[in-house]
Amino acid sequence: MGKVKKKLFLGDQAIAQGAIDAGISGVYAYPGTPSTEITEYIQDSQNARSKGSARSSEAAENSGAEGGKIFCRWCTNEKTAMEAALGSSFAGKRALVCMKHVGLNVCADAFVNSAVTGVNGGLVVLVADDPSMHSSQNEQDSRFYGKFALIPTLEPSTQQEAYDMMRYAFDFSERLGEPVLIRLVTRLAHSRSVVELSDRRGQNPLHYPKNPMDFVLLPAIAKRRYATLCDLQATICEEAEHSGFNRMPDPVDMAQAGENRHWEKGVIACGIAFNYLSEAYPEGFPFPVLKLSQYPVPVHAVRRLAELSDEITVIEDGQPFVEEQLRGILPIKTRIKGRLSGELPRTGELNPDNVRVALGLKPAEIYDKCELVVGRPPALCQGCGHRDVYAALNEVLKEYPNAKVFGDIGCYTLGALPPYRAISSCVDMGASVTMAKGAADAGQFPSVAVIGDSTFTHSGITGLLDAVNSKSNIVIIISDNLTTAMTGGQDSAGTGRLESICKGIGVEQEHVRVVVPLPKNMPEITGIIRDEINYKGVSVIIPRRECIQTAKRKAKNK
Amino acid sequence: MKKDIILCGVGGQGILSIATVIGEAAMANGLHIKQAEVHGMSQRGGDVQSNLRISDGPINSDLIPEGKADLIISMEPMEALRYLPFLGKDGWVISSSVPFINIPNYPDPEKLVQCIDSLPHSVLIDIDTIAKENKIPRSANMVLLGASLDTLGIEYEKIKEAVTKIFGSKGEEVVAANIMAMELGRAKANIK
Numbered sequence: 001m002g003k004v005k006k007k008l009f010l011g012d013q014a015i016a017q018g019a020i021d022a023g024i025s026g027v028y029a030y031p032g033t034p035s036t037e038i039t040e041y042i043q044d045s046q047n048a049r050s051k052g053s054a055r056s057s058e059a060a061e062n063s064g065a066e067g068g069k070i071f072c073r074w075c076t077n078e079k080t081a082m083e084a085a086l087g088s089s090f091a092g093k094r095a096l097v098c099m100k101h102v103g104l105n106v107c108a109d110a111f112v113n114s115a116v117t118g119v120n121g122g123l124v125v126l127v128a129d130d131p132s133m134h135s136s137q138n139e140q141d142s143r144f145y146g147k148f149a150l151i152p153t154l155e156p157s158t159q160q161e162a163y164d165m166m167r168y169a170f171d172f173s174e175r176l177g178e179p180v181l182i183r184l185v186t187r188l189a190h191s192r193s194v195v196e197l198s199d200r201r202g203q204n205p206l207h208y209p210k211n212p213m214d215f216v217l218l219p220a221i222a223k224r225r226y227a228t229l230c231d232l233q234a235t236i237c238e239e240a241e242h243s244g245f246n247r248m249p250d251p252v253d254m255a256q257a258g259e260n261r262h263w264e265k266g267v268i269a270c271g272i273a274f275n276y277l278s279e280a281y282p283e284g285f286p287f288p289v290l291k292l293s294q295y296p297v298p299v300h301a302v303r304r305l306a307e308l309s310d311e312i313t314v315i316e317d318g319q320p321f322v323e324e325q326l327r328g329i330l331p332i333k334t335r336i337k338g339r340l341s342g343e344l345p346r347t348g349e350l351n352p353d354n355v356r357v358a359l360g361l362k363p364a365e366i367y368d369k370c371e372l373v374v375g376r377p378p379a380l381c382q383g384c385g386h387r388d389v390y391a392a393l394n395e396v397l398k399e400y401p402n403a404k405v406f407g408d409i410g411c412y413t414l415g416a417l418p419p420y421r422a423i424s425s426c427v428d429m430g431a432s433v434t435m436a437k438g439a440a441d442a443g444q445f446p447s448v449a450v451i452g453d454s455t456f457t458h459s460g461i462t463g464l465l466d467a468v469n470s471k472s473n474i475v476i477i478i479s480d481n482l483t484t485a486m487t488g489g490q491d492s493a494g495t496g497r498l499e500s501i502c503k504g505i506g507v508e509q510e511h512v513r514v515v516v517p518l519p520k521n522m523p524e525i526t527g528i529i530r531d532e533i534n535y536k537g538v539s540v541i542i543p544r545r546e547c548i549q550t551a552k553r554k555a556k557n558k
Numbered sequence: 559m560k561k562d563i564i565l566c567g568v569g570g571q572g573i574l575s576i577a578t579v580i581g582e583a584a585m586a587n588g589l590h591i592k593q594a595e596v597h598g599m600s601q602r603g604g605d606v607q608s609n610l611r612i613s614d615g616p617i618n619s620d621l622i623p624e625g626k627a628d629l630i631i632s633m634e635p636m637e638a639l640r641y642l643p644f645l646g647k648d649g650w651v652i653s654s655s656v657p658f659i660n661i662p663n664y665p666d667p668e669k670l671v672q673c674i675d676s677l678p679h680s681v682l683i684d685i686d687t688i689a690k691e692n693k694i695p696r697s698a699n700m701v702l703l704g705a706s707l708d709t710l711g712i713e714y715e716k717i718k719e720a721v722t723k724i725f726g727s728k729g730e731e732v733v734a735a736n737i738m739a740m741e742l743g744r745a746k747a748n749i750k
């Protein structure tokens with residue numbers, strides 16, 4: 001046997017290497033914190049097929065020697081990613097699709113229906129949740145989606161487990177003929193630890209589903225497939241009951257417990273929560289614990305725990321997914337504690353400190369907070385083109401006290417903060433265009449949208465078509481920095497084609513305006529904004545200047 | 559051996575390079591490591607921190623509990639104080655003394671210095687001036703790492719090897735500049 005290979009990996013990198021070693025043929029994703037590093041790792045690995053990113057060379061792309069390499073080019077959005085992954089699975093290959101939690105909303109249609117069609121090659125949907133909203137608009141818990149779609153869900157607690165789960169998830173997916181959902185949280189995605197690697201296996205050959213009609217979800221077939229999916233639930237539950245990822249470590253005072261074997265307290269710790277629990281009890285647990293990393297909730301294991309203890313505290317990151325279900329599983333006499341009962345905070349991520357408090361342990365003696373310390377919110381970089389866009393927009397809108405600017409998701413969302421205070425909304429990818437349109441429908445004037453180039457191609461294009469079709473009186477500013485900047489500078493799907501996309505959708509040629517956002521061009525930019533506000537129809541203004549972070553990186557690598 | 563370290567500063571100041579060096583050295587020493595980082599929105603000029611835990615035994619939580627940090631290494635004085643509730647009673651604060659002022663309500667720097675000086679174990683060091691005077695302006699973060707060397711519990715030789723390995727691809731000059739930076743920081747901090 002060779003030496004065991006060990007690597008220091010972020011949770012995201014452990015997932016990526018796990019997927020490579022499990023024999024995937026493709027990774028499909030749109031960048032989103034905290035999931036971005038998974039696809040980036042695969043792109044940077046030796047196993048990458050033409051990545052189509054700034055880092056790849058034309059030569060490599062055209063060499064044709066790509067057999068056995070992994071497809072890893074960024075997708076336009078999570079829906080196109082999910083569907084492409086399903087297509088790859090249809091063709092017999094293993095595919096990984098990754099996204100942040102809100103990306104699962106974008107691809108929910110494809111995701112839920114992929115459970116109805118079932119899969120051929122293994123299909124793993126990796127979703128990185130962001131409890132505490134470090135870089136997100138909500139803290140929705142993707143485990144609900146797994147339950148909703150009736151598919152197995154895994155939740156690793158360590159980087160090693162994240163790595164190991166990939167092989168298991170692809171195997172299980174192929175054995176079951178269903179996609180498998182893996183849920184990460186920020187603190188695992190972005191934390192490093194040493195991971196021991198296993199051998200790598202090859203990719204699947206191209207092969208088609210035994211029954212290709214399964215993928216044709218006409219009602220008659222969908223009914224049959226849905227019934228099959230429901231029949232599979234017993235197998236999926238049984239697998240969770242016996243999963244090696246779910247464990248019940250013995251309490252330390254087992255010997256003292258004697259005949260009775262009964263404790264006041266019992267704990268269910270889901271995913272990363274198990275680490276915080278272990279932190280609080282370095283010598284071992286003085287009560288029974290169920291470590292939960294594979295769902296559906298294993299009913300028998302939970303009942304065994306309840307037989308050993310009077311009350312059960314559920315420690316789970318995100319929403320009270322398990323805590324809510326326990327009510328239907330356990331007798332009324334068992335007290336259930338967690339986020340719903342108030343022992344843990346209802347919102348925000350878990351940490352070693354709030355877990356201690358929930359378990360009734362004394363908080364540590366600590367230094368008081370220093371009163372001098374003030375908040376340091378993030379801000380647009382000095383020299384960023386978005387700054388010039390907002391400066392110009394604010395200058396013009398001084399003349400229109402009723403003006404409203406609808407924002408979107410990206411660095412430019414920071415335009416909501418001082419000194420600009422320029423936008424009135426930030427909801428979901430692409431919503432700036434459609435909210436501006438809806439407000440204009442309702443009589444709002446001027447109605448302005450500010451959206452980035454990558455967000456526009458992700459989900460703004462269809463909204464623009466709606467606006468053109470209803471001749472809405474809106475001004476859309478596509479602030480084009482030629483990259484997906486917020487997540488670290490990934491390729492933007494429409495670079496070089498934004499004008500032709502807008503014109504193709506039907507925006508009048510003379511109302512697609514391009515400017516360079518620089519302080520010296522301020523009169524030109526404000527002039528264009530003024531003109532387009534006065535035009536009664538759909539205008540698109542494209543201020544275009546390279547992201548200064550990208551520009552700096554390029555200069556450094558020269 | 560167990561060290562819980564909070565590395566902090568403002569997005570873009572290079573705290574992750576410090577973490578990478580310590581992590582590499584710890585790994586070469588066969589120690590266990592967990593290192594939680596912040597990626598995403600706050601990297602745009604906001605406050606950033608990394609929780610680095612190294613130990614000769616297994617490590618549970620990716621996050622350091624309150625009151626448990628042995629060391630706060632900060633690229634900025636106010637940021638050092640942001641994590642005070644995490645500092646253990648016997649913990650060290652090793653911080654750059656140079657304020658990074660990108661907000662209108664930045665507190666009086668004098669008061670920040672007083673507050674850090676009042677802690678039982680602290681070092682404030684003007685890493686920017688040291689780096690500039692010695693013509694290694696891009697190695698200021700390694701001056702800070704040097705200042706913390708005698709509190710880390712890892713042999714200096716191992717840290718040097720880590721620097722050589724990590725920066726090796728950027729050429730010998732970069733490696734030499736970073737090692738010089740560490741030694742200047744270590745001498746300045748003068749922790750016995």
